[in-house]
Amino acid sequence: MASLYSRLRRLAEERPQTTVLVHSRRNGTDRRVTFAQLLAGCRQTADAFRLAGVRRGDKAVVMTGNPCDLVTTVYGLLAIGAVPVLVDPGLPRAELRQCLDEVAPEVFVGEPLAHLARTALGWARDHVRTPLVTGCALPGLGRRLSMPPGADGAWDLDEPAPEDLALIAFTSGSTGVPKGVEYLHSTLAGQVDAFAAVFGTDGVLLAGFLPLVLLAPVLGLTVVAPAVNHRAPARTPPARLLRPVLNHRATVVAASPAVLALLAGECARRGLTLPTVDRAVSFGASLRPHLATALHGVLRPNAEVISAYGATECLPVSTISTTGLRSLGPGTCVGRTVGTISARILDSGPDGVGEIAVTGPNVSLAYHSRPQATAAAKAATHDGVLHRTGDMGRIDDQGRLWFHGRRAHRILGDGFVLTTEDIEAAADTVPGVRRAALVGVGPPGRQHAILCVEPLSRRAKRRAVVGAVRALLAGHPDGHRISDVLVHPGLPMDIRHNSKINREQVAAWAVRHARRPR
Template identity: 70%
Template sequence: MADLHARLERLAAERPHDTALVHGRRDGSGRAVTFARLVAGCREAARAFERAGVRRGHKAVTMTGDPYHLFTTVHGLLAVGAVPVLVDPGLPRAALRQCLDEVAPEVFVGQPLAHLGRTALGWARGHVRTAVVTGASVPGLRRRLPVPRARQGRTPSPPPAPDDLALIAFTSGSTGIPKGAEYHHSTLVGQAETLARLVGTDGTLFAGFLPVVLLGPLLGHTTVAPAVSHRAPARTPPARLVRPLLEHRTDVVVGSPAVLGLLAEHCARRRLTLDSVDRVISFGAPLRAGLADALHAVLRPDAQVLSAYGATECLPVSAVSTTEARSPGTGTCVGRPLDGVVARILDAGPDGVGEIAVTGGNVSPAYHARPEATAAAKTVTDQGVQHRTGDMGTIDEAGRIWFHGRRSHRVLGTDHVLTTEDVEAAADTVPGVRRSALVGVGEPGRQRAVLCVELTARAPGRGAGRGAVVAAVRELLDRRPEGRHVTAVLVHPGFPTDIRHNSKINRERLADWAARRPRRPR
C-alpha cells in the first residue's frame, strides 16, 4: 500500500461521491461524508494548522470523540509533518499528567471539553504553545489562542520519509502507566496493510472503536462510526449501535467484547437478525465462548465471528474463527499470524509456554521517552524490529498462537506458577458466570491464587443460587491440575476495566479487593 495520504487522494479522485464515513449521532442516525468531502476536510485542517503555526515535527495531542474531526485532525497533522499524539483523556489524573509531560507537546487539538480539562487540570502545562479547537459550526478547525503569524512564501516541506516519526499512540494502561508507542510513517502503512488482510478493502465497515476510524476509509470502506460512549463503551445505548448498522447494511463489524455484547443482547431481546453482516471481529480482549454463541445467534448461519489478537504496539497480529476446531489443551487459541507478521515464543519453559514476540511492518519501533522500556521490549533483527508483547503463550504444530495471559498477571506461588487464561477460560464456561479473573494475593513467590467471578445478569444474586454457581466453579477447578492451586472463589459485583475497551480487567484493583475479603475454608 502506498503512502496513506496518496492513497486517500486517489480514492477521492476515483470515487468522489461514494460515502467514506458515516458520522453517528446520539439518536442513532448518521451524517454521510463522501471521499471528496473527507479529503477536503483534511486539506482544510492542514491549512488551519499551518496558519496556526504548527510545523513539521511538532507533537500535537489530539482529543476528540467526533469521528470526522478525529480523522481530519490526524490526517491534517500528518499532511504538515506534525506528530499526532493519541491518549485517553479518562486516564487517572497522575497517569495522564505523566504521559503528557513525557511527550511535551507543542500543540493541543481537541473539542471544547478537552480544552476545559487542559486548562483546569493543567494538562501539558508549560509545553503547549498552540491550541486549536475542533467542532466549529462548519467542517474544519478553528484557532482560539494567539499564535505567531505564519511566514509568507514558506517553502513546502518535503514529503516524510518512511522512518520519520508519524504518530504516538499511548497504550491503555491496563498493566501500569500507559506507554507512548511510536509509529513511523512506514508503521502506519504496515498497520493499514495488515488490517486490510483482516477486514478486506471494500464494503461497509462498522468501527466500534475510534482507532479503526483512522484507517477504515483508507482501505476503501464506507466506515460507519457510531456514537459510542468512548469513555464508557459498555454504557453506550444499544440503539446508537444497531440503527446505523442496520440502515447502512454493514458487511464487517469491529468492536471490543463490551460493544459486541451490547449488540448481541439488544438484537436477541428484539429478535433482530443482522443479515447483512458477513464477519464480526472482536478486538481488545479474549472473546469468550458465551459471547461468541450470542453473536452467532443474531447472525446468518454462514457469518463468521473472529477473535483478533494484537496490541497498541502491533495491531493486528492474528485472528481465529470461533468455529475453528480446538484441540485439547490450556490457554486460548488466537489463531495464526496474519500475512506479513511473524510470531515467536521466547524464553519458553518445559511446558513450551514463553513470551510471545512479534515482528512485522505493523510493529511500533520504540516507546516515546522510555529508553528502558524500549530496550526491554524491542530488538532489531534481520526481519525488522521484534516486539516482546508481555503476553505468555505457545505456538502449536499448526502455527496457531495460544494465549496464556499477561506475564505480569501470573500468580507466583511457593511451588507453582499460574497463568490467567489456563484458569479463566475454563471457569468462564460455567453457567451463570459472565467472566472471571485470576489474581495473586500477597508477595510474588508466596502468592495465593484467588479467582474473582462476575455473574451474568440472569444469575442468582444472593443466597443458595449464587452459592451453587460458586460451587460449580469450584468443582470444575478441582478437576484441573492448575485449578487445585486456587484457594478461593469470590463473587465480585462488577469488574473494574480499562477505559478504551471496557474489556481488559484491572487485576491490580481486583487483587487489592480480594486481599480485603475474609479468608474462608476452601
C-alpha cells in the first residue's frame, strides 16, 4: 500500500511536466502547477515543517482556502508523519472551539485571517505550540511557512505503516457537534481506489468542493479548482464555474447540488453547452430529478449525470446514474456500492427500512477522542469494521441501495414513524416548489409531522403552492400523516454544501408558525 505522498511522488516521476493542478482565481487568471512543481512544493513545505519543529505524530490544524497551499501543506505534513486536521472554519463558534479542544493540536497552519480568528477567539490556546502562516505573515500571528535560503527539500521519509493515523477530518455536524473522523493511511488508500471508480484516472476534473483537490492529483487527473465561495457555495458567481470548465475542457465536474445548479443555470441563461464534459457527479445531498434534467440540458447527449452517496466516515459508498434516479419507490435510490464496499441494513422493519451500515477499505475505524461515539457507530466483523451511518434506507431486490433520510430526523408520531426522504422527494416534484423539509413538532412519540416548502420564487402565490402540495399528499400513502403544510421564506442550509437542510432550525420555525392540530 502506497501513501498519498508516495503516490504523488511516483506520478511526478512518470509525468513531471504534466499539469496536475490549476488554481482558477477570482480575477479570471489561472495558476498552473505541474506534477514536478507540486512535488517540489510538498517537499519544500515538509522541510519547512521539520525546521519549525513539527514532529512525527503532531496534529496540525490546516485552514486555507488556497488549493495550492492546501495540497502542499497536507502532503508536506504527511511526508514527515504529522497528522493534518481538517475542520470547517465556518462552523458555529462553540462547536469549532469544542472540535479544536478535542483534537488538542500542537500545530496550527493557516491563512492570516484564520490566525486572527485563532488568537481572537482562543482556538486551541492551551495546545498550539507552533503557529505557522501560509502566504504573507502578519506580526504576532506566527512564523511564515517558508524554506530557508539554500534548502531544496530533496529528501523522502520511510513509508508509513497502513495502520498509522494519517489525517483527521471533521463531519459537517448535521445531527450534532461535528466529530473528528480518523483516517489511517489504509483508509486514504481505500478512498483513492473508490474515487477512481467514480471519477476515473484520466482527464480534467473541475472540483467544486475544496477537499476533492487533495485526492484528485494521486488519481492521475488534472484538477481544476474554481473560485468557489467556500463559506457560501450557493452564492458563488456562476461565471467562476463556467469559465474554467470551458477554458480547461473539463471532462468531469464534481460538486454539490447547489453548485451544479449554478452551473446548469448559467449555461441555460447564456444558451451554452458543456461539450467536453463526460460526467457530472453530485454529492453532499440527494440529487433531485429536476436538477438532473437541467444538467442533461447543457451536456452532450451521451454524458452521464451521477449521484454519489456517502459520508465523511465512508466516502464514497454508492453511485447511481440518472437512469436509475427515475426509479419509483419510497425514498431515493442511491444505486449500487462502489468497488469492494458492502452495505447492509440493520434493525429493519416490515418494509425493509432500517439503518444503513457499510464495510470496506475506505471506512474509518474511529472518531478522535470520542470513545462513546465510536462504540455506538463501529463494530468489528469478519469483513472489517462495520460503520453505522445514521441514515435510514433499504436494499431492493436488484441489490440497489435506497436512502430514506437521517435516523435522527425521523418523525416519531402517535402510532406512526415517518422518514423524511420519501415525502420530501415527492414534494420537490411539485411545480413551483424549490425544496421541502419534513420536521416533527412535539415530544418523540407524540410528534406532529409538518411539511415546510420553499417556493421557487418570491412571486409564487403561496395558496397555489400549498394547494398543489396538498393535492400530491392526498395521493401519497403517508400523506394523511402530515398535520400542516407551511410556506417557508427560505429554508436554512448547511454551510459546507448549501444543499442539506438544517432541520433543527426549521423545526423551531415550524413551532412558531404551525396551526394547532385538531
